[in-house]
Amino acid sequence: MAQYLDEIDKKYWLMVHPYDTVGNVGPADISVCCPICHEGGSWMRKHRLHLYIKSSYDNAAVKCFNCEYSTNLYGYLKENHPNEFSLYVNEKRGAGLKTLKSIFKNKDNDHYPDQEKGMDEIPIFDTGLNFDQKPAQKIDIQNDNINDGHEEKALTKDEIMSFSSGLDFGAPSVSSTQPPKAPKTPINDEGLFLVTEPPGFTDMPSGPGGPSGYIENRGIEVQSDWRYSPKGNKIKFNGASQTLSEYIIIPLKKGDLWYGFQALAWKEKRFFVYMVTGNSGYKAWNFYDVDKEKPVYITESIYDALSSGLDNVIAQLGANLGDDRIQELKEPIFCLDNQRCDQKAHEETLKYLQRGYKCFIWPEGSEKFKDTNDLRKLKVPYEKIANMIKNNIYQGMMGILKLKMIRV
Numbered sequence: 001m002a003q004y005l006d007e008i009d010k011k012y013w014l015m016v017h018p019y020d021t022v023g024n025v026g027p028a029d030i031s032v033c034c035p036i037c038h039e040g041g042s043w044m045r046k047h048r049l050h051l052y053i054k055s056s057y058d059n060a061a062v063k064c065f066n067c068e069y070s071t072n073l074y075g076y077l078k079e080n081h082p083n084e085f086s087l088y089v090n091e092k093r094g095a096g097l098k099t100l101k102s103i104f105k106n107k108d109n110d111h112y113p114d115q116e117k118g119m120d121e122i123p124i125f126d127t128g129l130n131f132d133q134k135p136a137q138k139i140d141i142q143n144d145n146i147n148d149g150h151e152e153k154a155l156t157k158d159e160i161m162s163f164s165s166g167l168d169f170g171a172p173s174v175s176s177t178q179p180p181k182a183p184k185t186p187i188n189d190e191g192l193f194l195v196t197e198p199p200g201f202t203d204m205p206s207g208p209g210g211p212s213g214y215i216e217n218r219g220i221e222v223q224s225d226w227r228y229s230p231k232g233n234k235i236k237f238n239g240a241s242q243t244l245s246e247y248i249i250i251p252l253k254k255g256d257l258w259y260g261f262q263a264l265a266w267k268e269k270r271f272f273v274y275m276v277t278g279n280s281g282y283k284a285w286n287f288y289d290v291d292k293e294k295p296v297y298i299t300e301s302i303y304d305a306l307s308s309g310l311d312n313v314i315a316q317l318g319a320n321l322g323d324d325r326i327q328e329l330k331e332p333i334f335c336l337d338n339q340r341c342d343q344k345a346h347e348e349t350l351k352y353l354q355r356g357y358k359c360f361i362w363p364e365g366s367e368k369f370k371d372t373n374d375l376r377k378l379k380v381p382y383e384k385i386a387n388m389i390k391n392n393i394y395q396g397m398m399g400i401l402k403l404k405m406i407r408v
């Protein structure tokens with residue numbers, strides 16, 4: 001959640017733009033003449049291409065307010081300044097690895113797989129898409145089942161995409177497999193309402209430019225039960241029709257039946273949680289596939305859960321896990337986003353500690369990573385992430401003191 005432009009970003013932005021094309025240089029915004037559109041007849045008089053950051057952004061954005069060209073610094077340098085791009089990537093990677101090493105207190109012989117990979121495999125951590133924080137799209141299936149509160153959060157801090165402007169991903173291929181028809185009324189399983197998969201979803205399209213590539217760039221694997229809602233797809237859920245265009249669909253299942261699903265956009269920052277009517281207290285992923293007698297780790301998002309390297313893990317999908325669900329777990333351990341850079345996670349963790357629960361507190365030096373998925377994007381091995389979590393679990397006064405020493 002940087003407020004100011006990163007020093008490395010600033011350096012390269014000024015390096016690739018001749019001195020006389022640079023406009024205002026501020027700590028969070030540097031404007032230059034736009035070499036993409038030359039700004040009509042205003043070339044060299046106006047400076048409409050900006051590198052800027054807002055407090056809600058994780059990384060700087062690049063945007064021209066004349067031609068609407070929009071990307072991030074990785075994309076901009078890669079397209080327009082390939083020589084500087086290589087230098088930039090190396091320098092950014094060096095800074096990232098240095099931080100990682102301090103967190104994990106690496107021995108000299110430790111290495112990360114990404115050190116051996118080619119430039120093109122380095123994930124792009126920023127989105128070039130969103131400039132203004134657009135209000136979340138309201139989906140009016142059933143208001144109380146839609147996670148309105150978290151949509152705002154998702155827009156500001158969740159979905160980081162590797163997306164380069166100007167790419168055409170094309171329409172995803174549509175699978176011919178037809179899911180079974182949804183039953184007229186959901187099956188009531190001791191108060192939990194279950195349905196079969198809603199019709200209209202397909203297999204996840206494979207290939208690097210599509211949603212599967214997006215997931216791989218996040219350092220995680222597409223799971224076998226994930227589905228996809230193709231472009232323009234209309235689904236019927238809870239008795240209402242809704243267009244869900246280009247969303248990754250992650251089912252919330254008990255056995256083979258669904259009690260809801262999460263729809264995650266991959267081209268923009270947007271996600272929704274859909275629950276079968278009556279299930280609002282069950283907003284959690286993987287809840288029926290963990291051993292509730294063993295320690296159950298609870299992350300904020302599904303991506304974080306899959307990045308944690310832990311197997312007995314559930315995701316609370318933004319909303320707080322209901323007390324009824326927590327009480328079903330013998331030993332819940334809350335593993336929220338990094339309390340060192342996320343005020344909300346700091347507050348929530350404190351709340352759970354004060355209630356006597358075990359919590360993972362992010363170790364010193366980890367400020368740059370807001371969640372476990374940030375670590376997976378840098379290809380930190382799962383085992384190291386899991387160990388970091390297990391070695392930093394606190395309970396009671398020790399945890400409260402530890403957390404209170406962290407200023408966000």
Ligand SMILES: [Zn+2]
Nearest residue numbers: 034037064067
């Ligand atoms: Zn322009």
